[in-house]
Amino acid sequence: MDDGRAVISVLLADDENLIRAALRTMLDLEPDIDVVAEASTGDEALSKARAFTPDIAVLDLQMPVLDGVEVAERLREHLPNCGVVIVTSHGRPGYLKRALSVGARGFLPKTTSASTLADVIRKVAAGGRFVDPEIAAEAISAGDSPLTPREADVLEHAAEGASVEEIARRVSLTPGTTRNYLSSAVSKLGAANRYEACVIARRFGWI
Template sequence: MSAPTISLLLADDEHLIRTALAQMLDLEDDLDVVAQAAGGDEALAAAVEHAVDVAVLDLQMPGLDGIAVAEALATQLPGAGVVIVTSHGRPGHLKRALAAGVSGFLPKTASARTLAEVIRTVHGGGRYVDPELAAEAIAAGDSPLTPREADVLELADGGAPVEEIAQRAHLSPGTTRNYLSNAVAKLGAANRHEACAIARRMGWI
């Protein structure tokens, strides 16, 4: 008696990668790609519509990112497993993904065979995290930033003036400056531009 087929959603904004991956996974007898999406919002809607067993999500997509889709699926389709693939395996992203209930996390350099095995593991209730990404996350430690400091630093990332950041964060300019200076000090940066770069590299914003 053959094993039941695992229905999949593939979400990646790079069309060539997504279609190639779908073709490779469809060669597996027990895997069936029933939906594809190029962005996060589309991925969430398609996953729920098709009630997929496992959603394979790119970390960075237009609209909702892979982690935000995972968070939404946890309430809208709680039975689905989520695997995130990424070309940006930063420590903070892995920790956010695990907190969001993601069961699989691996780099885009992984083979289709490895991905297929991870999908089966996640569907069976297991978890898989790429060993190198896990080691980097452990070595990096937790973010020293408070959630509010991280929010303000992320708003500052494009070089916006304090007044604009304050308005978007619903804070006073003085409070915004305090959060920024705290973040700069905690990250050992020379200025907020450098602090943004450090926090982004670590996946903390």
């Protein structure tokens, strides 16, 4: 039955096809939410957003080419009326602060229930904001990270013992660019090497 609510058009962007399909299936059950487009990379998300001008863009934090924060930053410039909700499996404080600084109005983990995501979409569409309380508390306690999201990303993979080539493959960068990010992270943290940088960053909750 029509309850009188306006329909909210949504763009879904996630490079994992199964997750994106599951999100669409769940959101399609909501009578006031219409998924009008999907994307699997950051640049495709921008292209689809320009083509469909959705009310809300639900963006995966980590995508090839452009990550969710970078897409949010460009949407603020080109489609300021499009509200951005970022979903992530990596709730690092640095990502949250950067996302909010570029205009994202929702930030929540991928473990969030479908009903909560739908409610957040409605809240953001109405001009409100929502940040997952647990992620927000971690961000407050961690303080400001000197690392950019990309630096934190490559450093986290380095902490797992991955080689430069493997890190580059995982984060969709060239080995040279990956080395530059690692070098920058080591320098910013005042560490002797990438392994010491990982220890420092983890101590402060930045990765």
